[in-house]
Amino acid sequence: MSIPEAPRRSWMQRWHVKGIVVTSLLLVLLVTSSRMTGVDVGMFFSNFGQFLNLLVRMSHPDWQYANVIVRPLLETIQMAILGTTIGAAFAVPFAVLSASNLIHNRFLRGLTRLFLDLVRTLPDLLLAAIFVAVFGIGSTAGVVTLAIFSFGMVSKLFYEVIETIDMGPLEALTSVGASKVTIIWYAVLPQILNQFVSYFLYTLEINVRASTVLGYLGAGGIGVFLQRSLSEFNYSQTAVIILATLAVVLVIDGISNHLRRVLL
Amino acid sequence: MITTLIEKPSRSIWQRWRWLLWVVVIGALYDWTISGLKFTGLQESAGVVSRSIMAGLVHPQWSYVYDGSGEDLVSLILQTLAIAFLGTIVSAVISVPFAFWAARGDHERFFLRSGSGKVVLTLIRTFPEIVLAIMFIKAVGPGSYAGVLAVSIHSIGMLGKLFSEAIENMNRGPEEAIVSAGGRPGQVFGLATLPTILPEFFSYTLYRFEIAVRSASILGMVGAGGIGTPMIFAIQTRNWPKVGIILLGIVIMVLLIDSLSEQLRKRLI
Numbered sequence: 001m002s003i004p005e006a007p008r009r010s011w012m013q014r015w016h017v018k019g020i021v022v023t024s025l026l027l028v029l030l031v032t033s034s035r036m037t038g039v040d041v042g043m044f045f046s047n048f049g050q051f052l053n054l055l056v057r058m059s060h061p062d063w064q065y066a067n068v069i070v071r072p073l074l075e076t077i078q079m080a081i082l083g084t085t086i087g088a089a090f091a092v093p094f095a096v097l098s099a100s101n102l103i104h105n106r107f108l109r110g111l112t113r114l115f116l117d118l119v120r121t122l123p124d125l126l127l128a129a130i131f132v133a134v135f136g137i138g139s140t141a142g143v144v145t146l147a148i149f150s151f152g153m154v155s156k157l158f159y160e161v162i163e164t165i166d167m168g169p170l171e172a173l174t175s176v177g178a179s180k181v182t183i184i185w186y187a188v189l190p191q192i193l194n195q196f197v198s199y200f201l202y203t204l205e206i207n208v209r210a211s212t213v214l215g216y217l218g219a220g221g222i223g224v225f226l227q228r229s230l231s232e233f234n235y236s237q238t239a240v241i242i243l244a245t246l247a248v249v250l251v252i253d254g255i256s257n258h259l260r261r262v263l264l
Numbered sequence: 265m266i267t268t269l270i271e272k273p274s275r276s277i278w279q280r281w282r283w284l285l286w287v288v289v290i291g292a293l294y295d296w297t298i299s300g301l302k303f304t305g306l307q308e309s310a311g312v313v314s315r316s317i318m319a320g321l322v323h324p325q326w327s328y329v330y331d332g333s334g335e336d337l338v339s340l341i342l343q344t345l346a347i348a349f350l351g352t353i354v355s356a357v358i359s360v361p362f363a364f365w366a367a368r369g370d371h372e373r374f375f376l377r378s379g380s381g382k383v384v385l386t387l388i389r390t391f392p393e394i395v396l397a398i399m400f401i402k403a404v405g406p407g408s409y410a411g412v413l414a415v416s417i418h419s420i421g422m423l424g425k426l427f428s429e430a431i432e433n434m435n436r437g438p439e440e441a442i443v444s445a446g447g448r449p450g451q452v453f454g455l456a457t458l459p460t461i462l463p464e465f466f467s468y469t470l471y472r473f474e475i476a477v478r479s480a481s482i483l484g485m486v487g488a489g490g491i492g493t494p495m496i497f498a499i500q501t502r503n504w505p506k507v508g509i510i511l512l513g514i515v516i517m518v519l520l521i522d523s524l525s526e527q528l529r530k531r532l533i
Contacts, residue, residue, distance in 0.1 A: 026353075029349060030349075030350065030353060032346070033345075033346030033347075033349045033350045034346075034350055036342065036343050036346040036408070037343065037346050037347055037350060037407075037408035037409055037411070037412050037489065038407060038408060038409050039350065039409050039412055040404075040409065043404055043409075044403065044404055044409075044413070047403045047404055048403065050402055050403050051399065051400070051402065051403035054399055054402055054403075055399075074300060075300060075301065078296070078297045078298075078300045078301050079301065081293070081294070081297045082297050082298065082301065085294075117519065117522075118515060118519075121478075121514065121515045121518035121519055121522075122511075122514070122515070123478040123479065123481055123482045123514075124482075125394075125482040125485060126481070126482055126485075126492075126495065126511075126514070129485065129495070129496060129499050130317065130499060130507070133313055133317075133499050133502070134310050134313050134314050134317070135310055136309075136310075138302065138303075139301050139302065139303075140303050143301070209390070212392060213392045213393075213394050213395075216394055216486075217485065217496075226392075226395070230395070230398055238395070242391065242392070242395065245390070245392070246387070246390045246391075249390050250386075250390075
C-alpha cells in the first residue's frame with residue numbers, strides 16, 4: 001500500500017519561520033512593556049489582602065443610599081438621550097457627505113472622513129475633562145462630551161448604512177421623472193430609516209454606560225456621586241452606585257434591544 | 265389604454281394612526297429629558313477658555329515632546345501603549361476559558377452553563393474601568409501597574425463575549441473529521457478547534473487593543489499611569505499649550521495604532 005506523499009513545503013514553511021518570528025516579537029514586546037509598566041506579580045499577591053478588604057467592604061451595600069442616587073441616575077439617562085440626539089443630528093449631513101454612492105467628489109469625501117476619523121480618536125473622558133474646563137462643572141459639559149463622542153461614532157455607522165442601500169428604487173423613481181425630494185422621501189429614507197434608528201439606540205446604550213463615569217471628572221450625573229463615595233472611602237455607597245448603574249444599563253439595553261429587534 | 269389604478273392596500277385605523285402614538289411617546293420622552301437637565305448656562309469664562317484652548321492647540325509646547333527625562337510625551341505615550349498591550353494580552357489569555365464557559369453548546373440543557381457564563385461576562389463588562397483602576401491603585405499603588413490590571417480585567421468582559429460568539433459560530437467540520445479518524449479529545453482540540461478559532465481570536469484581540477489604547481490614555485486621570493496623568497494636571501493648571509501637544513500626541517498615537525491594527529486584521533481573516 002502506498003502512502004500519499006505529503007505536500008511539498010518550502011524551508012520557510014518547514015521551519016515555521018513566520019510563526020517563530022511573530023512569537024519572539026510578541027515575547028520581546030511583552031518583556032519590554034512589563035519592564036516599562038513595572039509589573040510585579042509578587043506585589044499584587046502580597047497586597048491582595050488590601051484588595052480583598054476593599055471587596056469585602058463593597059459587598060455590604062448601603063441600601064439607604066439608593067434613595068439619594070435615583071435623581072442623578074435619571075439625570076445620567078437624560079444626559080445620554082440628549083447627547084446622543086444632538087450627536088446623531090449633526091452626524092446625518094456628515095454621513096451623507098462621506099457616502100461614496102452619493103458623493104462622487106473624492107476630495108470632499110476624503111476630507112470629511114479624515115475629520116470624522118480625527119473626532120473618533122478622542123476618548124470620552126478626555127473630552128469630558130476639557131469641556132468641564134470650558135463649561136464648568138455640571139451636566140452641560142457631559143451633554144457636549146456625549147454629543148461629540150456619539151457624533152464620531154454615529155456618522156461612521158450612518159455612512160456605512162447609506163453605502164449599502166439598494167440603488168434600484170432610486171433608478172426606478174428617476175426613470176419615471178421623480179424630483180430629488182420625492183426620490184429621497186420614497187427611495188432613500190425607507191431603506192435607511194430603520195437602521196438609523198437601530199444604530200441610534202445602539203449608540204444610546206454605549207452612551208448610558210459612558211455617561212455613568214463622566215461625572216467622575218465633574219460632568220454631571222451619577223459619576224459625581226461615584227467620585228464622592230470613592231474619595232470618602234465610603235465603599236458601601238460605591239457598591240450601591242455600581243449596582244444601580246448596572247441595573248439601569250441592563251434595563252436600557254433590554255429596551256433598546258427589544259426596539260431594535262422590532263425595527264429590523 | 266388602461267386607466268384603472270391599482271388600489272392601495274387598505275389599512276386598519278391602528279395601522280394608519282400608529283405613528284401618532286410614537287410621536288406622543290417620543291415627544292414626552294424629550295420633554296422629560298430637557299426639563300430634567302439644569303443647564304447652568306455658559307460660564308462667563310467659557311469664551312475665554314475655549315479661545316485659549318484653541319490658541320494652545322495651534323501653538324503646542326513642542327519642548328515637551330522629548331527631553332530625555334522619562335516624563336516627556338514620547339516616553340509616556342510608549343508607557344500608555346505598554347499598558348494597553350500588556351493588559352490586552354493578559355486579558356486575551358484569561359478570556360479563553362471564560363469564552364468556552366459562555367459559549368452555548370449543542371447538547372446543553374436549559375443553557376445553565378453558558379447562561380451563567382454570559383451573565384458573569386456582562387457583569388465584568390458593566391463594571392466601570394475607572395473604578396477598577398482605583399481599586400487596583402489601592403492594591404498595588406498608583407502607577408501603570410494598576411492600569412495594566414484594570415485593562416486586563418475589564419477587557420475580559422468584551423473579549424470573552426466576542427470569543428464565545430466566535431466559538432458558537434465556528435465551522436465544526438475539522439473537529440468531526442478528526443473524531444471520525446479516531447482522534448482523542450486532546451487531539452481534536454489541538455488539531456481542529458484551536459487552528460480554526462485562533463485567527464478570529466487574534467483579530468478580536470487586535471480590535472480590543474485599539475480600544476485599550478484609548479482607555480489606557482485616560483486611566484492616568486485617576487492615577488493609573490500613562491499619558492492621562494500629565495493631561496489632567498495640564499488641564500487643571502490651565503496649561504493649554506501642554507494640553508495641545510498631549511492631545512496631538514494622543515490623536516497621532518490612536519490613528520497610527522488603528523491603521524496598523526486594521527492592516528494586520530485584514531491579513532488575518
